[in-house]
Amino acid sequence: MKAKSKGAKRRRTVQEDAACQEPAQKKDELLKCSRRQEKRNKESSKTAARSTKLPWSSKDRRLRRLESNERERQRMHNLNNAFQALREVIPHVRAENKLSKIETLTLAKNYIKSLTSTILRMSNGHLPSAVDRSGSGSRSKLYEHYQQQCGEEESTEQLQKYSTQIHSFRQGS
DNA sequence: TAGGCCATCTGGTCCT
């Protein structure tokens, strides 16, 4: 896996896009900006035609769109914070090798499985705090849930799988 | 330079 040592990067916002109109822009940048602008104009004329019945003026729509964008940006930032928090509780990963989102989720899933399997092995499948007292037997809910998720044969392989994965992430980075 | 990863914008749909 690649090392992720990217600096802070941020896509231009619509407001910042206005700078694209500067004559000093490089040729390809101008092309990209104008293409984007063109697409936006096409989209906005499409939506304008579609929503002629709506009570919003085009100025209002624009304003509401900008507010929406801001909320969406905030939402994605929150999501990224959650990803970061998750990265920080997965052990054996060096901080400078930032896990991608998919790696984080995959590793977290296998980490949870390996922990569950370890707990069950250490407790022989009988956890006093997790015993189902409804009368369905002595097996813990944790054990039952785990078997539903993993199946019998997988339960002993999780730790190995997790270690292998960590190893490969570290090597690839 | 291609490919991976990511941020942002956007419109549609769901939920409160």
Next chain:
DNA sequence: AGGACCAGATGGCCTA
């Protein structure tokens, strides 16, 4: 009705 959520599109940055 309005905000949250989602997925697709787009383009920037970085590395091999």
